[in-house]
Amino acid sequence: MAQEEYFAEEEFDTEFNGKTVARILQQGLAHWPYFFGYLLSVLGTTLADGYLILLGKRLVDEGILAGDAERLTGLMVQFGLTALAISLGVMGFIFCASRLGERVQYDLRKAMFARLQALSLSYYDRTPVGWLMSRLTSDATRVGELVSWGLLDLVWGVIGIVVFLAYMATINVQMMVIVAAVAPVLVVVAIQFKKRILVEYREVRRTNSKITGAYNENITGVRVVKALRREEANLAEFRELTGTMYRAGYRAAMLSALFLPAVQLISAVGVSAIVMYGGWQFQLGAVTIGGLQAFIFYITFMLMPVQEMARVYAEMQQAIASGERIFSLIDAVPEIEDREGALAPESLRGDIVFEDVGFRYEEEKPVLERFDLRVKQGEKIALVGPTGAGKSTIVNLVCRFYEPTSGRILVNGRDYRDWTLHGIHSRVGVVLQTPHLFSGTIRENVRYGRLEASDEEVERAARMAGAHGFIEALEDGYESQVGEGGVLLSMGQTQLLSLARAILAEPDIFIMDEATSSVDTLTEALIQEAMDAVMAGRTSFIIAHRLSTIRKADRILVIEDGRIVEEGSHGALIGLRGRYFGLYTKQFRDEREGELQWGVAGG
Ligand SMILES: Nc1ncnc2c1ncn2[C@@H]1O[C@H](COP(=O)(O)OP(=O)(O)OP(=O)(O)O)[C@@H](O)[C@H]1O
Ligand SMILES: [Mg+2]
Structure with missing residues (x-):
């Protein structure tokens, strides 16, 4: 104030x-x-x-x-x-x-x-x-x-x-x-x-x-x-x-x-x-x-x-x-605008390619330089790395919240600046690290994913996201008000709602910045299931903190200083005994021990 x-x-x-x-x-x-x-x-x-x-x-x-x-x-x-x-x-x-x-x-x-x-x-x-x-x-x-x-x-x-x-x-x-x-x-x-x-x-x-x-x-x-x-x-x-x-x-x-x-x-x-x-x-x-x-x-x-x-x-x-x-x-001019003759994409299915991408938020401070990456249609990518490495930047570029300052990003062989911004944003589903709920009912919040969805579709998405249970337990169910003056939802519940929103939107590309704060094991399992549901068949980028997510990824990218320093599956990277192994042993050991204790770990 x-x-x-x-x-x-x-x-x-x-x-x-x-x-x-x-x-x-x-x-x-x-x-x-x-x-x-x-x-x-x-x-x-x-x-x-x-x-x-x-x-x-x-x-x-x-x-x-x-x-x-x-x-x-x-x-x-x-x-x-x-x-x-x-x-x-x-x-x-x-x-x-x-x-x-x-x-x-x-x-x-x-x-x-x-x-x-x-x-x-x-x-x-x-x-x-x-x-x-x-x-x-x-x-x-x-x-x-x-x-x-x-x-x-x-x-x-x-x-x-x-x-x-x-x-x-x-x-x-x-x-x-x-x-x-x-x-x-x-x-x-x-x-x-x-x-x-x-x-x-x-x-x-x-x-x-x-x-x-x-x-x-x-x-x-x-x-x-x-x-x-x-x-x-x-x-x-x-x-x-x-x-x-x-x-x-x-x-x-x-x-x-x-x-x-x-x-x-x-x-x-x-x-x-x-x-x-x-x-x-x-x-x-x-x-x-x-x-x-x-x-x-x-x-x-x-x-x-x-x-x-x-x-x-x-x-x-x-x-x-x-x-x-x-x-x-x-009079401020948006830096990112539709190019002349930009088309609305029918879908954004297809490989996503970073081609010699350079990016900076501020002059003189490049975050990405000559960055190359090819992600296959349907591939599940986990991004890991130290804070400030550039993980969020990479996903921001995929969402076209920012555009490359040099080089280009291709979707299905075409520069994504040929598409309209609206077209891209409606085909990309994003769950942010700190998901945001708008004041309104739970139903309205989920429906934000696709405004024309019916009540049944909203509930189906909530069910798939594993949110149906806790919503039904609320006094007003789907009509409960959230946000200021409404029911207070936990971090985990908010994430489930955001996932339901993403599921409802049926995006072609799914992006998630996982929350670092821990949620209880039950919610954790629910979130994992919901993520599996929304990632199925979709190209996904997850900035991963949970071991469960990382394990399921098709490819893990270890990012440091805006560069990919290691990439491969969990097993391969562990075998490498390099950066990932170091991160893994330092950051995930406690979590892993927790899992073993609870008997959740797969193998
Ligand atoms: N909006 C911004 N304006 C200016 N600089 C930024 C902005 N966002 C990020 N940066 C800078 O860009 C670099 C990469 O940041 P980025 O957010 O991509 O890191 P990150 O890997 O997601 O880190 P974290 O794990 O902490 O989320 C950092 O040096 C950061 O200071
Ligand atoms: Mg980040």
Whole structure:
């Protein structure tokens, strides 16, 4: 959480970028009925506001002071109608602005989400999850608000000032000029205030997220903190942070408290100037009492749009920075895309060949170089080797989550980049080391393997995966909710569900990154059976940790430093007394002893 907020606040001070503003405006204009609905209702409301004040002037001058009762009644009726028009106008622009903001947020989120689905894994390698979350949440909100309340408030401010000055000019031009001279001072002062306040609040937020981070680290890592005797140092750091936050909070409160009085003081100066000058004009007969009163009203009415403009201006930079980050995500180009004219493969059955494949996640750090491998249709390959050797990388390439940086991968004699990504992904079944369940029911989770599968097919797959037993034992059976707020499944059960998903998908190529964590012997046996079921007749790549899997493989590849250092069957490799033998004796001895003890080992 702390991290998310932290990312939301970083890289904020970007230049005012006209292109981004134009794009944000474009987002708003896409919903032009609301956009123009807003403009029209604001214009209407402002005109009516000004007219109301003008009516007030006439009420005083022509009705009350002149003692004309009939005129008074007529003007009162007009007054009531204008007030009604104002209410309708206000309703109209609030409605249009909120709709507009929501639509823009929705559009941006939809565009970002669609882009996230299309982007390759390499983008996720480079981009922290927190950063993406902030784009989808706070940034989208901020841009939506800029379009609805922000830019449109700015328009309201400008329209308000222009319209009111025009009304004033109809009463007395010289007095209008005085107001026009004071108004910019007001605008500038208000903007400066709002900007300072915003800076301080940002400091408060930033420090706050650091403090949350510090809490988090100190609470979750309390043992280490104590063991390393970091209490004193951490306390000092913490005091420093809270001090910074306190001071920024204090300054923000001071500035906020000063803001309104300052604005009121300036307008009071403006009002007194008008009253003095107006009093003199009255003596000369250039303005009426009602006219003087109207001027004072106009000035007070102008205060609100001016304040709003200051707020918007101060917040605009932040929203533009948000917009820039959103557009950078929307504009990100997926590194892996379908080639022009790519075909959907009917099947991916056939030999898989790595031909002189080179691959790197980052420049200067090759993981695979001149890697060659031929896997026969239906062959079961086990990949073993030390951590960081490149096992997952090899399977990632088979899945086309990444593409070779040089060389190529052939399936059935054809470069797999001739196929569509969707085609490949739907023919490859993958069970990851840490299988993922989506929130939803067990049935839905299994059905993810093939969306059009019937209930019977889902259950058959679960049976084959050996998951049927534990599912039936759950209170709601297949309808049990999993994930947050649902039943908690063990690692082994989650794996069985993922296997059921893979069985249901009937892939041509099956890939599994076995979990290293041990499961109980019964589940272990179930998993093994399920794996046998899904591997039957299919080309399979298993990153194997279980001895049972390794034994069953047609070929074991020992990977080290991105190279195949040994390959062959279990028996042959043991006979070799090389790397595999070393790994085997070190890593699997305990497991083997366990098996012998339980009498499971075959021979
Ligand atoms: N997403 C990534 N971005 C950058 N480098 C990566 C990425 N994934 C892996 N690497 C690097 O590539 C090399 C091979 O990693 P890989 O994940 O293929 O190893 P592995 O054999 O699967 O290891 P393990 O047994 O720990 O899963 C390592 O040096 C690793 O640091
Ligand atoms: Mg791995």
